[in-house]
Amino acid sequence: MVREIEFTLNGYHQKVSVKPGEKLLDVLRDKLGITSAKYGCGKGECGACTVNLDGKTVRSCLMYAVEADGSVIETLEGFQRLGKKEIQEIYQKHNAFQCGFCAPGFILSTDELLSQNPDPDEEEIKEALAGNLCRCTGYKNIFSAVKEMVEIRKGRES
Amino acid sequence: MSKNTKVVGHDAVRIDMEEKITGAALYTDDLPFGPNLLHMSVLASPHAHAEILNIDTSEAEKFPGVMAVATGKDYPQKFGLYLQDKSILPVDRVRYVGEQVAVVIARTKEIADEGCKLIKVDYKILEPILDVRDALKEDAVLIHPDLGDYQVIPWINPQPGTNISHIRKIRKGDVEKGFEEADFILEDEYHVPHVVHACIETHISVARYDYTKRLTMWNSTQSPHTQRHIMANALGIPHKDIRIIAPYVGGGFGGKAGISMEALTVACQKVPGYPVKLRWSRKEEFLNSSQRQELRATVKMGVTKEGKITALRHIMHWDVGASAEYGNNVVNATGFSATGPYYIPNVSIDSVGVYTNHPPCAAYRGFGYSEFHFGIESHMDRIAKAIGIDPVEFRRINAIKTDDEVAYKCHMNPSGMLECIDKVAQAIEWGKEEVSDDPDIVIAKGFASAWKAPAMPPNAGSSVFIKFSEDGSINVLVSGMEIGQGLHTAVAKFASEILTVPLNKIRVELPDTDRNPYEWQTVASHETWELGNATIRAARDARAKIFDVVSRAFHLEKESLYLEDGKVKDDLDPDFALPFEDFVITGIQTEFNTWVGGPIMGIGSFIPEFTNAMVDPDTGMGGHPNVHYTVGAGAVKIELNKKTGVVRVVKMAEGFDCGKAINPDLVKDQIVGGFIQGLGTALYEVCIFDDKGKMLNTNFTDYKIPTILEMPDEMIPIIVEVPQPDGPFGARGMSEHTMIPVMPAVANAIANAIGLRIKDIPLTAEKVALRPLQKDFVAEK
Numbered sequence: 001m002v003r004e005i006e007f008t009l010n011g012y013h014q015k016v017s018v019k020p021g022e023k024l025l026d027v028l029r030d031k032l033g034i035t036s037a038k039y040g041c042g043k044g045e046c047g048a049c050t051v052n053l054d055g056k057t058v059r060s061c062l063m064y065a066v067e068a069d070g071s072v073i074e075t076l077e078g079f080q081r082l083g084k085k086e087i088q089e090i091y092q093k094h095n096a097f098q099c100g101f102c103a104p105g106f107i108l109s110t111d112e113l114l115s116q117n118p119d120p121d122e123e124e125i126k127e128a129l130a131g132n133l134c135r136c137t138g139y140k141n142i143f144s145a146v147k148e149m150v151e152i153r154k155g156r157e158s
Numbered sequence: 159m160s161k162n163t164k165v166v167g168h169d170a171v172r173i174d175m176e177e178k179i180t181g182a183a184l185y186t187d188d189l190p191f192g193p194n195l196l197h198m199s200v201l202a203s204p205h206a207h208a209e210i211l212n213i214d215t216s217e218a219e220k221f222p223g224v225m226a227v228a229t230g231k232d233y234p235q236k237f238g239l240y241l242q243d244k245s246i247l248p249v250d251r252v253r254y255v256g257e258q259v260a261v262v263i264a265r266t267k268e269i270a271d272e273g274c275k276l277i278k279v280d281y282k283i284l285e286p287i288l289d290v291r292d293a294l295k296e297d298a299v300l301i302h303p304d305l306g307d308y309q310v311i312p313w314i315n316p317q318p319g320t321n322i323s324h325i326r327k328i329r330k331g332d333v334e335k336g337f338e339e340a341d342f343i344l345e346d347e348y349h350v351p352h353v354v355h356a357c358i359e360t361h362i363s364v365a366r367y368d369y370t371k372r373l374t375m376w377n378s379t380q381s382p383h384t385q386r387h388i389m390a391n392a393l394g395i396p397h398k399d400i401r402i403i404a405p406y407v408g409g410g411f412g413g414k415a416g417i418s419m420e421a422l423t424v425a426c427q428k429v430p431g432y433p434v435k436l437r438w439s440r441k442e443e444f445l446n447s448s449q450r451q452e453l454r455a456t457v458k459m460g461v462t463k464e465g466k467i468t469a470l471r472h473i474m475h476w477d478v479g480a481s482a483e484y485g486n487n488v489v490n491a492t493g494f495s496a497t498g499p500y501y502i503p504n505v506s507i508d509s510v511g512v513y514t515n516h517p518p519c520a521a522y523r524g525f526g527y528s529e530f531h532f533g534i535e536s537h538m539d540r541i542a543k544a545i546g547i548d549p550v551e552f553r554r555i556n557a558i559k560t561d562d563e564v565a566y567k568c569h570m571n572p573s574g575m576l577e578c579i580d581k582v583a584q585a586i587e588w589g590k591e592e593v594s595d596d597p598d599i600v601i602a603k604g605f606a607s608a609w610k611a612p613a614m615p616p617n618a619g620s621s622v623f624i625k626f627s628e629d630g631s632i633n634v635l636v637s638g639m640e641i642g643q644g645l646h647t648a649v650a651k652f653a654s655e656i657l658t659v660p661l662n663k664i665r666v667e668l669p670d671t672d673r674n675p676y677e678w679q680t681v682a683s684h685e686t687w688e689l690g691n692a693t694i695r696a697a698r699d700a701r702a703k704i705f706d707v708v709s710r711a712f713h714l715e716k717e718s719l720y721l722e723d724g725k726v727k728d729d730l731d732p733d734f735a736l737p738f739e740d741f742v743i744t745g746i747q748t749e750f751n752t753w754v755g756g757p758i759m760g761i762g763s764f765i766p767e768f769t770n771a772m773v774d775p776d777t778g779m780g781g782h783p784n785v786h787y788t789v790g791a792g793a794v795k796i797e798l799n800k801k802t803g804v805v806r807v808v809k810m811a812e813g814f815d816c817g818k819a820i821n822p823d824l825v826k827d828q829i830v831g832g833f834i835q836g837l838g839t840a841l842y843e844v845c846i847f848d849d850k851g852k853m854l855n856t857n858f859t860d861y862k863i864p865t866i867l868e869m870p871d872e873m874i875p876i877i878v879e880v881p882q883p884d885g886p887f888g889a890r891g892m893s894e895h896t897m898i899p900v901m902p903a904v905a906n907a908i909a910n911a912i913g914l915r916i917k918d919i920p921l922t923a924e925k926v927a928l929r930p931l932q933k934d935f936v937a938e939k
Contacts (some may be wrong), residue, residue, distance in 0.1 A: 036181035038359065040358045043857055043859070092179050095172050095175060097179065098827065100178030101409060103178050133863060134358070136642045137831045138827075139865075140873055
């Protein structure tokens with residue numbers, strides 16, 4: 001049984017046929033060429049598959065694709081066009097990643113944090129990123145980059 | 159040479175960073191292979207040790223969508239890096255739970271999985287050996303009865319008729335005399351269990367064999383050329399007909415060094431023309447890539463009352479798992495170096511690789527040094543306290559210095575050991591007592607020193623092509639892998655420095671064995687040194703060609719030419735300035751309207767020409783197995799909760815003598831990243847097996863790795879620079895080393911906090927909370 005679902009993907013309308021058991025991650029990667037969402041564990045433990053769905057991050061490896069019908073999905077591929085380049089630029093400036101495999105997930109989680117909480121304290125930053133695993137960096141530069149993003153946003157508002 | 163550098167030694171944004179934060183960086187699983195991509199699944203052994211009596215694949219072969227099935231009958235070849243003790247697919251015996259028994263190639267992954275379920279295997283179950291102490295018993299069942307028939311390189315010593323895969327012995331001086339001279343002797347045992355690399359990207363390989371008999375592979379790997387060489391030998395395919403393309407790697411840490419599951423996708427030969435993909439699930443990644451070897455060590459050390467070490471006997475039994483191949487070099491390398499970074503006149507080391515029915519083990523960041531440093535550096539603290547000397551001072555007294563004799567009687571390279579110790583002690587405020595406001599919390603500090611040499615064959619080679627384009631930009635072709643350590647940024651800087659081309663006009667290309675020149679492997683923390691030297695040679699070669707053509711075209715003295723800002727300039731003529739873009743492709747037009755020169759390219763190769771692995775097997779003497787050591791030290795400040803046993807590292811400092819920091823910021827990032835990886839292995843990471851040899855915690859819920867929440871509040875990475883004379887701009891490697899001090903530093907801090915000496919890793923909250931409650935507990939003072 002195959003079903004056609006529709007959603008908005010990085011600002012564009014998208015239709016795709018999916019099977020009942022298919023995970024959103026596999027549909028994004030294998031049918032729609034969205035490679036920024038990565039397979040890391042398949043169990044929602046590592047955060048490499050993180051995408052934004054209706055304003056919240058989800059683990060696309062856990063979610064069935066049919067559940068995404070009618071939603072608005074954002075992935076790293078859409079970031080520049082959606083005007084979210086600044087997060088990327090500050091991460092770049094801080095040399096925040098090493099192998100880079102976890103980077104899309106971190107960037108998506110950071111975007112969610114900053115859109116929901118414009119002035120997170122250090123504990124809130126850590127809490128927001130605690131579901132994304134990185135084996136390379138020790139998290140230090142990721143953390144310092146997010147702190148700078150918060151400062152920049154606060155400076156803009158005041 | 160390192161003076162007045164423009165890019166070397168200065169901070170820079172990584173050259174791969176923009177690709178990685180935009181999603182432009184492609185990893186193997188991101189590559190498109192079109193609609194005829196097939197998928198592979200693997201039938202795994204449920205038994206740790208069993209004879210294979212029969213495999214019936216007939217039902218699987220009939221299943222709609224299954225394209226091919228392969229077993230050990232199709233691929234019985236043995237392979238391996240230092241000892242060929244691994245089968246592509248086993249013929250008559252399985253040796254660990256999770257070992258591949260058969261592979262199924264199908265239209266979809268689901269069909270391949272279904273196909274595996276239809277394969278019937280008859281096993282005769284054998285008793286598994288799950289402890290090196292059992293494997294070494296006289297009457298132990300042999301895990302590799304044919305060990306004597308396996309191909310092995312000359313400096314690895316397997317012991318047929320036993321479960322010993324390799325022994326490396328060191329006999330220097332007279333240890334018995336050394337112990338007689340000692341005023342105090344301490345002997346004890348230490349245990350470090352199996353752990354995994356836990357790269358966020360699991361292993362993946364895509365392979366296509368076509369009707370021209372060409373095998374093309376896209377692998378997530380640290381070792382494209384070594385994989386090609388192993389494949390060529392195992393399959394009888396000429397090297398030129400195997401092409402291995404290595405896209406970005408999502409974490410390596412040694413786990414993607416050599417070859418493991420990539421040997422399975424060669425079964426694509428059964429379906430010529432189709433690309434076949436195999437991607438490990440996280441569970442398969444735990445079971446069937448490679449783990450870190452388990453170590454059971456016995457350390458006996460003697461010292462004078464003044465604190466001079468007189469003798470060391472160090473016996474290491476390494477659980478190499480079901481196959482040793484690459485892991486034998488861990489056994490070998492640590493055998494030469496298990497003194498730790500100290501001058502010791504009398505040394506006896508036995509480093510012994512022992513087969514068990516655990517998953518195969520191989521390279522892991524630190525290459526065995528983390529494991530043996532746990533024992534040595536725990537011992538250093540215990541002895542220092544016993545003889546009443548401060549542990550940091552005890553390390554200073556014995557620290558290896560430039561020109562000191564190492565265990566195999568060669569002389570130590572320039573060493574900043576004392577500077578590392580002093581700077582780390584200062585950063586952690588060693589000796590300053592701190593008390594928490596919370597009565598349940600004890601604050602304490604722990605210290606450890608470390609060293610490590612690149613472990614590699616004596617003739618491991620690196621090579622580089624540099625090619626110019628019309629606008630004076632360059633592409634640097636290497637097969638050294640960018641696995642996150644920042645290698646390609648270092649390569650770009652070496653080329654930039656010599657050729658005066660800015661970093662934004664340089665690309666460093668990922669490996670492709672058809673097009674990029676040879677590289678042994680991206681392992682051993684040897685690349686900055688070795689590939690760096692090759693890059694400098696390539697850049698100088700290009701520069702020599704530039705000077706040649708310019709001198710011929712303009713009738714100038716070559717000796718007076720130099721490069722500046724992407725132009726050729728002349729000492730004798732301040733007005734002469736020829737930009738690269740004017741000639742590096744087109745050549746230079748002469749006064750006769752003819753042209754000289756042509757496209758400029760540089761080539762560079764490097765091997766160490768002074769190393770020699772052929773030592774006396776009984777003493778370890780007579781060779782020069784290591785190119786150099788990198789030394790360093792690390793310290794932690796912990797908050798230990800006496801009620802819960804939870805240990806939190808709140809501050810760390812680590813310093814390493816990298817000779818010259820090519821990218822100071824990236825050196826610091828390696829220190830931080832390696833420290834946190836080490837922290838996981840110190841506090842809670844451990845592979846848990848049941849009594850049948852099945853690993854129980856094959857996911858990130860039950861096998862935790864550090865998150866951002868475990869990050870210490872304060873981290874102080876320290877760079878020490880005592881130049882390596884034969885290093886590029888004086889550099890030597892330091893990336894793996896950053897893990898090494900962590901386990902003993904935390905263990906020493908726990909002992910300093912509550913007198914609890916834990917000798918078995920990990921240093922869990924359970925041990926910290928419960929062991930002091932045991933009746934026989936004696937607090938260390």
